[in-house]
Amino acid sequence: MNTQNLTPLTPQKDRQVHGWLSFFLFVVGFGAAITVVVSIANFSLDAYDTGAGAFLTYFIALIDIAYTLGIAGLAIYTILAFLHKRSNAVFLGKSYLVVIFLSNVLQLLGGDYDDYGLGSLSQIVRALILGVIWFVYLCLSEQVSDLFPKEERKILGRDKYIVGSLVLTPVILWGILLLAYLGSVSTPMDVSLGYGEYSDGTVVFCAPENALCEKTDTLDNVYHTLVMGDSIWGTVIGVYDTNTGEEYFKECVDSWRDTELDGYDFSVLDTHKEVINGSIMRMQSVKYETRPSLIWQFSILFSPETGKACIASLYSTTEETENIMNALMSSVRFK
Incomplete structure (x- = not known):
């Protein structure tokens, strides 16, 4: 040197x-x-x-x-x-x-x-x-x-x-x-929608039976809101994401949670990972001790083949949300 x-x-x-x-x-x-x-x-x-x-x-x-x-x-x-x-x-x-x-x-x-x-x-x-x-x-x-x-x-x-x-x-x-x-960044999907199907340009899904589904288009993204009577409501959106890691899912849960519920006691009912039609789904259910009790289910369905994911967030004052979430995610198409 x-x-x-x-x-x-x-x-x-x-x-x-x-x-x-x-x-x-x-x-x-x-x-x-x-x-x-x-x-x-x-x-x-x-x-x-x-x-x-x-x-x-x-x-x-x-x-x-x-x-x-x-x-x-x-x-x-x-x-x-x-x-x-x-x-x-x-x-x-x-x-x-x-x-x-x-x-x-x-x-x-x-x-x-x-x-x-x-x-x-x-x-x-x-x-x-x-x-x-x-x-x-x-x-x-x-x-x-x-x-x-x-x-x-x-x-x-x-x-x-x-x-x-x-x-x-x-x-x-x-x-x-x-x-x-x-x-x-890909171009929006060009698909023919069947009865009860909706698309935001990224994913296609079938709305639950008797659900009112409304599409919202903002400068940042496109998403759908779901309402079933007075007891179930939520949001469905398609994104580009392939990170199926558990820590990343926890970050998503934290970013989607309703901060207005922070003051209530809660318990995690279920957190699991499964495969649906070849796609990886992570889901978490949380019960808030409100009056009446409120159940929040958050789920992400990942498609490694297309690099897309479908995010669903459902709130319910009944115990029926789990079956609705599974049916919703099973209906998702990525191409």
């Missing part, structure tokens, strides 16, 4: 990193540590499933893991460069901020953020603003100028490769996800 370019800069009167520069290094180290810990804690292959096959899922997961470890490595490399007064320190500090800034921008554009916490929209925007502030600080700080005179700063060849790979990785990853998404 050529260490000539890493020789400390010409001695200055004040050779100690202190004040805001010390705090900047703390932010770099702490931020990288949090990124790694959160990534490990939240790691799930289901999050990388694009519906394009297991190989792409593992490939994307591997890239994301390498990117996270790369950020941590760059953070350590940057901190050591500043502490040892190396000539490439300022370049590494600015590069680290650019990498984090670009990662947050792509996350913001992709809409992949949580309602709260580190991955929330407000937190991402805050990180973007702080990144700009710290970048300006490295450009204008007198301490940085004293410790690292511009005429003595250097950029090592390996620094360009390290930073370049970290800048390009999220762009490439985002591009892969975009291509996978575009590849999953």
Whole structure:
């Protein structure tokens, strides 16, 4: 390894990193540590499933893991460069901020953020603003100028490769996800509907007997609502999805549940997986202790052959929902 370019800069009167520069290094180290810990804690292959096959899922997961470890490595490399007064320190500090800034921008554009916490929209925007502030600080700080005179700063060849790979990785990853998404978008089904059948352009299903079925077309999606008297009502929608994992199903259940029922006691009556006409169905039944008691059945029927899925959510004040759900899912056609 050529260490000539890493020789400390010409001695200055004040050779100690202190004040805001010390705090900047703390932010770099702490931020990288949090990124790694959160990534490990939240790691799930289901999050990388694009519906394009297991190989792409593992490939994307591997890239994301390498990117996270790369950020941590760059953070350590940057901190050591500043502490040892190396000539490439300022370049590494600015590069680290650019990498984090670009990662947050792509996350913001992709809409992949949580309602709260580190991955929330407000937190991402805050990180973007702080990144700009710290970048300006490295450009204008007198301490940085004293410790690292511009005429003595250097950029090592390996620094360009390290930073370049970290800048390009999220762009490439985002591009892969975009291509996978575009590849999953298909034209609406062109099928002839039989008696009692309905279609949202993605799936075809037969409404339960005596059910009133109404189609709703919004800017985001198309779905059908079902009503049977005063005791049973629900929603049916077709989507493109191939993730049949149990953890993913739990996430879907949580996203579809009615938050207005959170204050009531409940019990899970049944959670199971079965195969219907060659398609995989997951279903969960929940009973809420309301007056009268309310039973919610949520089910997803996956078609590995077509990459589609049918989601059904039914509420009932009677015990008849299970048979209705099974009949509904058995009637679903994906092509």
